[in-house]
Amino acid sequence: MAFTKFKFTFAKKYYLFNMKHAYVFPGQGAQFSGMGKELYDSNEQSRKIIQLADEILGFEISKIMFEGTAEELKETKVTQPAVFIHSIAAYLSLDNPEPIATAGHSLGEFSALVAAGALDFESALRLVAQRALAMQKACEIQESTMAAILGLDDAIIEEICATITNEIVVPANYNSPGQLVISGTISGIDLACEKLLEAGAKRALKLPVGGAFHSPLMAPAKEELKKAIEATNFKTPNCPIYQNVDALPYSDPEKIKENLINQLVSPVKWTQTVENMAKDGIESFVECGPGRVLQGLIKKVNRQFQTQGIA
Numbered sequence: 001m002a003f004t005k006f007k008f009t010f011a012k013k014y015y016l017f018n019m020k021h022a023y024v025f026p027g028q029g030a031q032f033s034g035m036g037k038e039l040y041d042s043n044e045q046s047r048k049i050i051q052l053a054d055e056i057l058g059f060e061i062s063k064i065m066f067e068g069t070a071e072e073l074k075e076t077k078v079t080q081p082a083v084f085i086h087s088i089a090a091y092l093s094l095d096n097p098e099p100i101a102t103a104g105h106s107l108g109e110f111s112a113l114v115a116a117g118a119l120d121f122e123s124a125l126r127l128v129a130q131r132a133l134a135m136q137k138a139c140e141i142q143e144s145t146m147a148a149i150l151g152l153d154d155a156i157i158e159e160i161c162a163t164i165t166n167e168i169v170v171p172a173n174y175n176s177p178g179q180l181v182i183s184g185t186i187s188g189i190d191l192a193c194e195k196l197l198e199a200g201a202k203r204a205l206k207l208p209v210g211g212a213f214h215s216p217l218m219a220p221a222k223e224e225l226k227k228a229i230e231a232t233n234f235k236t237p238n239c240p241i242y243q244n245v246d247a248l249p250y251s252d253p254e255k256i257k258e259n260l261i262n263q264l265v266s267p268v269k270w271t272q273t274v275e276n277m278a279k280d281g282i283e284s285f286v287e288c289g290p291g292r293v294l295q296g297l298i299k300k301v302n303r304q305f306q307t308q309g310i311a
């Protein structure tokens with residue numbers, strides 16, 4: 001079941017707004033031309049937050065979100081802030097959401113922190129903007145990339161990556177059972193893809209990204225972001241936040257900071273996050289933000305989970 005763009009029947013609307021949910025937030029790659037425009041036009045809270053984002057960033061990111069081309073939306077200073085802004089605008093369009101937990105995929109973890117009350121919007125947006133630029137700088141130090149490996153057990157992928165010792169190749173995104181993204185140097189990824197196909201992977205698809213995110217190659221970005229995160233005030237959240245680095249729930253601001261810093265060089269354990277949330281009794285997930293990627297990944301973990309979307 002998925003609810004998008006406020007096209008609800010009365011029964012569906014009652015169901016959505018009268019249940020407690022875990023709220024989840026997408027990461028980079030969910031952007032599209034026109035993103036956030038319907039929220040801006042239809043909801044006052046969403047409109048205010050998008051206008052505030054323009055002021056904080058010092059340029060009209062809203063214009064690029066609403067009218068920009070795919071190429072313009074790929075610009076470093078635009079992509080990550082745009083997805084974050086859209087996600088929070090979607091979340092704030094709800095009437096008094098009461099999350100029992102939050103989680104986000106990579107960049108989406110910043111949205112999850114805002115939704116849980118651990119960070120205010122302005123602080124989070126400034127961190128997201130700094131994160132994007134720091135990651136871009138790290139990408140320019142050494143050519144690197146990522147590849148999606150489909151149809152192979154995680155353990156086999158981990159084992160094969162570990163055998164490549166003369167290059168950097170590591171698991172980066174545990175997206176769902178049978179879908180794991182690896183990250184590393186160009187030659188390392190090429191070699192790993194070859195070995196993984198030989199081992200029985202259905203596909204080894206190199207991704208159109210400019211760097212090896214969530215790998216040791218992001219160490220320079222980690223150090224830059226660390227200073228900004230440590231200088232930012234984090235509050236005790238209103239509900240647990242399941243964080244990417246180990247897929248466990250956290251409420252202590254200092255631990256949340258530490259995990260957020262380490263996230264850039266650690267794999268995103270999304271499959272494990274969904275599994276742990278389910279073990280803790282969560283069966284209903286609302287994805288707030290552009291696209292429906294997380295709803296699809298959650299269903300691949302367990303088709304019995306209820307998923308909805310606010311885009």
